[in-house]
Amino acid sequence: MDSASETEREPSADDSAEAPDPYRWLEEMGSARTRAWLETQRGLLAGVAQGPGDHRWHELLSGAERSAYGRPVDPPVEAGGLVFRREHQPGGDLLVGQDDTPDGRRVLLDCREAEFGRIAHWGVSPEGGFAAVQVHYDGREDGGLQLLSTRPGTRPEHLPHAAPHTPLAFVGRWLLYGAGSRTEHTLLARNLATGTQHTVRLPVRGPVRLSLHAGTGDWLLVRTRTPGESVTRWWFARWRGPAVPDWKPLDLAGSRVTALELADDTCYLADGDIRAIDLTALDDGPRAVPRTVVPAPADGGPAPVRALRVLRTASGTGIVALRQRGTVRTLTVHRLKAGSPFPSDDRGAVVTWPARLRLGPVARDRAGRAGDGLWLLADDPRYGTHASRLALGEPLPARLRRSPLRTITVVSRDGTPVPVTLCDPGTAAPRGPRPTLVTVYGGFGIPLEPGWDPMIAAWLQAGGRVAWVHARGGGEYGPAWAEAGRAAGKARVVEDLCAAADALVERAETGPARPAVLAASNGGLIAAAALVQAPGLFSAGVCAAPLTDLLRYQEGGLGRLWQDEYGDPDDPGMRRALRDLSPYQRVVDADSPVAGPPVLFVTGGNDARVPAWHGWKLCAALQRHRAGSAPIHLDHDENSGHSGRSDTAAHTSGVRTLAFLSTATGLEHAQATVAV
Template sequence: MPLRSPAALAALLLLPLAPGPAQAGDAMTRTEPTSPANAARLIAAYPETRRDPLVETHFGEPVADPYRWLEADVRNDPAVADWVAQQNRVTGAYLDRLAARDWFRKCIRELTDYERFGLPVKAGNRYFYLRNSGLLNQPQLFVRDGLKGTPRLLLDPNTWASDGATALDAWKPSQDGRYLLYSVQDGGSDWRVLKVLDVRTGQPLTDTVRWAKFTQLAWVGHEGFLYSRFPAPEPGQTFQQASYNQALWFHRIGTPQEADELVYATPDRPELGHAAQVTANGRWAVITSSSGTDARHAIRVLDLRRSGGDRWTPRELVGGLDHDWQLVEALGNRMWFLTNRDAPLYRLVSLDLDRSGANWRDVVPEGPNKLEHASIVGRKLVLNYLQDATSRAVVVDLAGKPARELTIGDIGTASGFIGRPGDSETFYSFSSFNRPSTVYRLDMASGEVTPFAQPELTFDPARYVVEQRFFASKDGTRVPMFLVRSKAVAAAGRAVPTLLYGYGGFDISLTPGFAASRMAWLEAGGAFALANIRGGGEYGKAWHDAGRLANKQNSFDDFIAAGEYLIAEGITGKGQLAIQGGSNGGLLVGAVVNQRPDLFAAANPAVGVMDMLRFDRFTAGRYWVDDYGRPDREPDFRVLRGYSPYHNIRAGQDYPAILVTTADTDDRVVPGHSFKYAAALQAAQIGSRPHLIRIETRAGHGSGKPTDKAIEESADILAFMAEWTGLKLP
């Protein structure tokens, strides 16, 4: 059960476009494409944005920041709220005229309307799992007594808010399945409220814990649970205050939050975050500490058999913050970890806690592919590797001796393999660009794989071909890319409007996965491409290092080269290429549009990090210095100033059509980034194409977004892309 550190959780920025459903639209009414005259009228209709004469000098260089006032929280500043309302009116009026909007809304809705399941989690004799019947705004949580038992609804988040914007986030049953601990997310915020449910009766307990963020959920028997929280924010700073002083706490069932016990904190180092896991045998709590988004952790353990003050006295296993250490599991006094110490692609090691000192022993040494995940199920280890951004799974014994490789499909992503020592089974899911997630049950004794939940689809996956290609970047580096088209389009060999997606940061790997919005683009006759650019984690530490800090330009060069490759190979034509990325990917889109505005017809930077000189001043931004550098250090400032999207808009160039998207409750990448960037675009002389911003309300960075909001947003984006790439609807 590998764990991402609190800081790494803060870097898990929005990846793909959320597939969502929406309300059915009327039959599509076609209108004329936007003419130059109409575009000119739109530019004239941009809201007037106040421009302040604010200039600061950094390391001898004057830097203008005329739109800093847009950083203020939209909930607390009437001027910002008015600006948002005006921008949404202009954008809404433009999107309302797009010919493809109703078609995409209807198509995405139909593609989303199928029953889908999450991975089952076994606790005692109970099986817990998420299910969405199709078009529910939020998935429901069910439980079965026994694998073949009758499903019983435990939690229905769709009843929690009239707008569907309150979501069930994480959840964890106690070891025997008696209680369920779960976290509630409201309006897309990163803040969580923790609650407890009696599984037998289905009734909630009185326990409520607030100000949890970037936390794991860890039961300590039936007594209570370990969780991580921050101090309550200052008034008016709930969605903007920088995240410092995270501490680990113990909450005892049946007591108020004020009685919670402080387990571990580092007040002398407020930048450190701390999270806890409890091993399946219930004896050990493992504390993971980190300072940024890099996989560099300190590890401490608590012996939960102790009582009194000794119980919360940790024993250090790994000091410093030098390498990644991810707990896999414990049997008795032996623990297994994944680590990249002396192994950039990771290895599996074990440690005997009865012996003093560091007695790490290799169980599975580093191999040619990145070892992403490991779990102990029954008396076996299940290892999940990443080979050219595609999953490969192997089962070995506890000594690391190979047993068998699992056949999990062709190009796609396998995830899950969750279980505990002694379990006879595990579950995993497999998905690809043309295949929604199917959940499988693996019998650990026989190796038999049987479907647990298969979706009934409204389209034929066999009509589409998924390829993996490789292209050369500017410096000759070989970069992988997935390409998805209908077989008819591929066979015809004609150039079609293509949507290119990228991320390239924080050691995060982009792997094949299904999204209804992507499939709608394919159903409309377009092509989809995903570039695994440097900065991600697809090939381990070296790939990550090659696309961050002073090497960040490599990420941009890779993405530009991906676009050039698609045009050179005749997959798309000049004037037919649209690009998209979320969060760090929004930064990517903003940067490459500034550097190569001629290459792209349309762009969607979503919830992007757009002001690289002030990103570290808000909420989780201070964690990201591991990938971006520190704006207050001159060498880093020079690099950041050189590519910051907000600061490098090139007046006099003909820019592509741009639809910026963000949300008012995004407290991961605060919306001020997108507000300032959009204002700067609209003020610059960068051609006649539209440069608009769409600002969702009661939504955040992406997680927990209601299905109806997600579908409306996706339809707007794809209609905008279709308008400016010339995509002809069927």
């Protein structure tokens, strides 16, 4: 093939009959040899002939991107008379605040002023006077916070010690946040009025990983996890500023807490049922018995609560619960009886949605008191994101009552039913088989949620179909579903994807060619494994930020944290399972060249989670050991991270990826018939 001769293979010092690793040298990412190899890969990618459809993909993707400008990326936050929104605009993200006057829009942070900046995480103080924002530059997850005053004319203040993806909480006039690395935190408290800051004594000795929860009162909840321990612990205390918190344990042993909310003196938590704990009573005595305020649904199987909010009005309290049952998100509003801790007899107002649905925090008034509403954000893969305000006692948003999605069920190799969500092109597209793009995740108990993405929107507009495979390992059906796809069970996730690809052909959902697969991170591992194990099932594959060498997944990035998910490679039995699943090992272990479809690997030089060399090693192995002429390419960008590229770089890569996939699947993108 055209690129095989460009990839040099030599025996590694660790080559053995058990685990050959001929491309270990690519793990030396800064070496002259690796840089020369990357330069060769750039040349191979640049040499791919561009067809007339590339310009059409540029137009379609540009149109999809423009349709998102000005729309919220996250649920809006209402506080202190302002509505805060993160918006994507040409060149970068904005954080804006809007009051109820015609000229009330204020730009609080403009990432377009800093090249390749992207807002990763943000929060707002209860009275709306401050916002804390974490920005990632060039894909780096380096930490640091921008503390913004919403008063006109003020400049952001940089808090350099904040950890990447830092836990943060506002309590009164204090900002609390985690400092340190992504996994080892100390707790810092900053007085928003004076600018003074101090370290808060924690209930356990460090290093420790934290999460923080604060509500409408002065209570603070902290969840701690010490490295090397699998058990998380919960603690609570009244926050009294500079005083040392009087931490007390919150005994949640045996509970699988999936969501919680603090409201005044009560902690509401979900572990199937929604229960309430009186923190004042617990603070005064050794134990307070949680009371059930909303029981779990009696039928239909597991439906874990993904988000929980508590709304207040003069006439009572409302519990807003966002549950997930399989591929469907159910939003329920329960009214509690006035003067009673128990819900009314009705089952609550209900709306369902088959795609990504997120809840913002409870609205706050100018004094920081909790209100009767919140904002929610619904994703639609074809039409974009839609923000709606939900208020207690008012009808649920009508916009959530239509969706272009449908669900089919396929049967995996061991007989397990696996749901697949489909999005068809618009009504003007021909019925019947359509070129189909399949995606998967299947890991870490995280559900795969169909969401809006400009590449997906462009594919649909061009007349293609998209399928989301809700494989085991995800969170669609609760802990048992997730556990079935962990460690040695990870092979089942690959089987689920392969079963879906086969079923799409058998049911005439895809055509004229077999489906293509596009997946990232853990999903990139699953896609790569399927492309190597069952190459005839797919017309092409794109693996972004993939994990590919499972015998060395603990080397670099965040791999040392993933033993529960992938298993212990030092255990002989688990090592055999990892070697059998590992796409890289499958290729280098093969006795003969490996057949398969075209594959494109997409990596970023600043990926702090999965080192880019995972994608490089499998790319090199396939280029050397591939049977046939199907191209194997690498699209590497030095200035991007695990979450993808920004703006121009993202657009360029997107056009290249769409052209690559459409060529393989037979999608006549120049004949677009549908408008998003």
